[in-house]
Amino acid sequence: MFGYVTICKPELKMKDYYTYRAYYCGLCKVLKEKYGFLGQMTLTYDMTFLVLLLTSLYEEKPTHEQNRCIVHPAKKHDMFFNEITDYAADMNIVLTYFHFADDWQDEKSKVGLAGMRALRKTYLKIREKYPNKCEKIRRCLVRLQKAEKMKEENIDVVSGYFGELMGELLLYKGDVWKKTLKRLGFYLGKYIYILDAYDDLEKDRENGNYNPLLTLYNDEQYEEKCGQMLTLVLAECSSAFEKLPCIEYADILRNILYVGVWNKYDDKQKQNTVNEEGIKE
Numbered sequence: 498m499f500g501y502v503t504i505c506k507p508e509l510k511m512k513d514y515y516t517y518r519a520y521y522c523g524l525c526k527v528l529k530e531k532y533g534f535l536g537q538m539t540l541t542y543d544m545t546f547l548v549l550l551l552t553s554l555y556e557e558k559p560t561h562e563q564n565r566c567i568v569h570p571a572k573k574h575d576m577f578f579n580e581i582t583d584y585a586a587d588m589n590i591v592l593t594y595f596h597f598a599d600d601w602q603d604e605k606s607k608v609g610l611a612g613m614r615a616l617r618k619t620y621l622k623i624r625e626k627y628p629n630k631c632e633k634i635r636r637c638l639v640r641l642q643k644a645e646k647m648k649e650e651n652i653d654v655v656s657g658y659f660g661e662l663m664g665e666l667l668l669y670k671g672d673v674w675k676k677t678l679k680r681l682g683f684y685l686g687k688y689i690y691i692l693d694a695y696d697d698l699e700k701d702r703e704n705g706n707y708n709p710l711l712t713l714y715n716d717e718q719y720e721e722k723c724g725q726m727l728t729l730v731l732a733e734c735s736s737a738f739e740k741l742p743c744i745e746y747a748d749i750l751r752n753i754l755y756v757g758v759w760n761k762y763d764d765k766q767k768q769n770t771v772n773e774e775g776i777k778e
Contacts, residue, residue, distance in 0.1 A: 499592075501689050502543040504749065505756040513749045515575065519561075520552075521545045523578035526564065527586045535615055539589040543689075546753055547588075551581045551669050553743040553750065554678075581669065587623045588666055591631055594620040595638050630665060637662035645707050652691060652709040652726070660686035677740050684734035688727060688758065695723050696761055720769075727762065 504517055524545055528536040552559065559577035566574070594616040600609025624631040641658035649655050663686030664679040694710045701708035713719055735754050743750060 499541045499543045499689070501692055501758060501761050502546045502685065502753060503757045503760055504542075504752055505760060508756050509749065509752050513746075513752070516577070516746065517545070517549070517749050519575040519577040520548050520559070520582075522566070522574050523559070523562075523576040524548055524582050524585060525566070526562075526576050527578050527582045528589065531583070531586055532590055532619060535612075536586065536590060536619075539593045541589065544585045544589055546750075547666060548581050548585045549746050550667070550738075550741075550743070550750060551584075552579060553746040554674060554741055555581070555670070556745070557581055584669060587627065590616060590619055591623055591627075591634060595635065599638070599642060630668075633665045634662055637665065648707055650709060650712050652694065652713075653687075655709050656687040656690035656694075656730075657683075659690040660684060662686055663689070674741060677737050681734055681737035681741075684730045684737065685754075687730045688734060691723070691726055691730065692758075692762060695727075696765055724762075731758065 504514070506514060509517070521540075521542070525537060525540050528540055532539075551557070557579045559579045559582075562576045562578075563573040564576055565572070594613065597609045597612030597616065600606040601613055602609075620631075637658055641655060641662070644655045644658060660683040664682035667678040667682035668675060669678075691710075694708050697706075698708055698710050698714060700706075702711065702714070710719075710723070713722060716722065731754070738750065738754055
């Protein structure tokens with residue numbers, strides 16, 4: 498479900514793109530150093546956004562290194578990382594562990610079982626460090642999974658559970674910005690969930706899988722209504738962001754929230770147009 502909170506590279510200044518990439522590579526480095534290759538495989542753009550947002554808000558200075566990696570073996574690349582990067586890496590592992598556990602419980606997936614066993618000790622160590630947060634994330638996922646099993650048709654309800662999870666992830670400190678960060682994360686999470694449902698609808702229909710947008714699909718205004726839902730929740734998310742005193746990296750963060758998050762939606766629209774033209778021919 499992750500991978501939607503990305504930059505729009507053509508609309509980003511080159512210096513900002515290199516900064517973004519340095520934080521992305523920094524998160525990859527920390528994941529590998531703390532949790533090995535499996536940890537590195539959990540790398541997401543969404544967590545890079547979290548690192549940039551919280552680094553900007555709390556004015557955390559990054560450590561700067563230049564290193565080679567498997568993806569870029571020939572040339573050293575800039576890497577930025579700090580304590581917030583460590584936090585994001587920990588949360589990546591928590592989410593991945595719960596994902597594997599869900600796959601095993603629901604589908605008896607051997608991959609899910611293997612992944613769960615591989616991350617079990619690591620997850621327990623992180624839970625000792627963040628007991629309340631891990632429990633809140635677990636409860637959000639339990640409510641979400643229960644609603645999906647019950648085939649909840651109200652997408653506002655199910656997306657709200659994922660929104661609560663994202664809101665919890667953004668709460669790095671219990672300070673004056675707590676409510677605003679939680680609101681930002683809540684609506685960003687709702688956006689991610691709705692967009693994921695929109696993106697997977699055709700595949701879910703073919704496979705007979707649950708999707709909260711199925712009841713809306715035959716509506717003549719389906720596309721318009723989906724676009725309106727996404728626009729409304731993202732407007733709330735952006736409104737919350739603008740209340741935060743983020744100065745450094747503000748251009749990158751606005752690029753993500755105002756343009757980048759629409760990348761997958763725009764790709765889907767282009768695909769739909771091509772399919773419609775193919776049918777007409």
